[in-house]
Amino acid sequence: MSQLRKDPVVDRWVIIAAERGHRPSDFKAEPARRDEASCPLCAGCESRTPPEIWALRADGSAPNGPGWEVRVVPNKFPALAIEGALERRGVGMYDMMNGIGAHEVIIETPDHYQDIPDSDEPHVAKVLTAYRERILDLRRDTRFRYVLVFRNRGEVAGASLSHPHSQLIALTITPSLVKQKLESGRRYYREKERCIFCDIIGQELDTQERVVFESPDFVVVSPFAARFPFELAIYPKRHSHDFCLMSQQEIGSLARTLKQVLGRLREALGNPPYNYVLHTSPNSLPRAGRPDYWGTLALDFHWHLEIYPRLTRMAGFEWGTGFYINPVAPEEAASMLKSEPAAVAAEVH
């Protein structure tokens, strides 16, 4: 079983994976690109994944066969194990626990070549619904504190399969960057009785300098202090701490926004690799006294989705410093992405 270990100097938990017995040569080559002809995520290959956890099957077809629109399966090579106890323990001055958690793959479409910008909005809404349903289900497990949804697109961004998919990791800890944001949101609210994210959204809408896309429900900006070229954040305009509280109408609106923005990135930057990450409130069980307990609800948080195109190779020493150099001003990135790409525009209008 893998382990969760905490760095004693900076407040950061790391998964140390369980596999052992690597040879040095395992690390010499880049990972091989898998053959698309044998993709295990395609329709008709359902038996090549672990049995499905959740699926949207409009035709009422049986599990683990064709007929699905969106399908969720356990990761075949999970970083964490779902079964077991945490067994928190100290090792001298260090802290650790067992690598308990869930690691799932959200297969977004049966079609290998249908990326989000190629899908219609109702289909993208189904992917977002899968996120919500899996988060809600995993929140019922009291061992988990945070459910992390993310998407790696392109080999450079860490995707080992090119079939469109997202991932989800349920964690027994809250990731440090999310925790910092939660703390900052709470501090700001206590001081001003306002949400820091609502204030940011208000200022961005006023100046419009960094706004890439706006709909009645959502706004997409390239953040004022973006760390990466073309970094983007999608915020709901209505204050809400929890992604899972979106109405069906809002999910449809987010689907339109996501399709728009990923389409513009693809057109403007030539199908760049990217990661996106959902930041939402942590699991809100009434467990006061836990070190990262946020009240029954972290109401002062404001959920959002962050997108990081992987365009430069400059992000290496940043790991050792927390310090970033962004060669593209966010205002410039926003102005490049402001207009709809021709292909998307033609389809939308």
Next chain:
Amino acid sequence: MSQLRKDPVVDRWVIIAAERGHRPSDFKAEPARRDEASCPLCAGCESRTPPEIWALRADGSAPNGPGWEVRVVPNKFPALAIEGALERRGVGMYDMMNGIGAHEVIIETPDHYQDIPDSDEPHVAKVLTAYRERILDLRRDTRFRYVLVFRNRGEVAGASLSHPHSQLIALTITPSLVKQKLESGRRYYREKERCIFCDIIGQELDTQERVVFESPDFVVVSPFAARFPFELAIYPKRHSHDFCLMSQQEIGSLARTLKQVLGRLREALGNPPYNYVLHTSPNSLPRAGRPDYWGTLALDFHWHLEIYPRLTRMAGFEWGTGFYINPVAPEEAASMLKSEPAAVAAEVH
């Protein structure tokens, strides 16, 4: 001029570079590999760099011509400008200042193919001496709070030139990860009247599980909660907050350690790309009342050097979470690196 901008939610400054007018196509391709035949850092090409700031010239030769052993020049494409005032200002709820700082290149050798493991120890000591001399010089500029020394090796690690070199950036802020470590060190010292790093070193030397190399003055470990496969940290055994306070003998000892460890990484992992970063105390000018003032001396810090091989492509969503999955246990990495590679061993003994 570039700008320093602060993220209002997480306490993080970012350099937003000054260049404007990118076309989207600028980001579509990987950066071109430069031709080694026309390397501007090689001996005989001194006129192709900005005029030198510092050089070690044993033969007493004139500046900006051949005869040097280690040479420091301004970066030709600096991220920060050395001239100007900070002009701290608010933009609505955001904070920013001018991109003032120094950005220098430490050319480690006149020979394009002489990497640190190929150099003799006295030569490596000269490189380390260059680090020290430049840090000490830049500390006299009261605008600067931190001098960051780092080395990118290999194109994947962000090195645009393959000639062995390090870089240095003098900053008007303390990088966030360094700040976290300083705060943590101070907190631990206040509570226990001991240095947290000395305690870590003590435990590592006791168990030996993660020790890669040890000399009378230094110890190299793969940290307990390493974020990356084969991540390493070099600690001085003697408590010292400041890299610049090493004796000449200790510099020689660090040179031996660095050459050993980089040689072992090269042998074991097939010349991997990597970054290393020096974490030392910030500039210690008596300026109480500044937000990141650490007293006249951050005596409770313990300087160290961190090395991050760039072996996996899994580090993408980590930017959005602060959460890492390391597929190689540090104990396993340490055991693979424990033995001396044949080539290095033959030379040393």
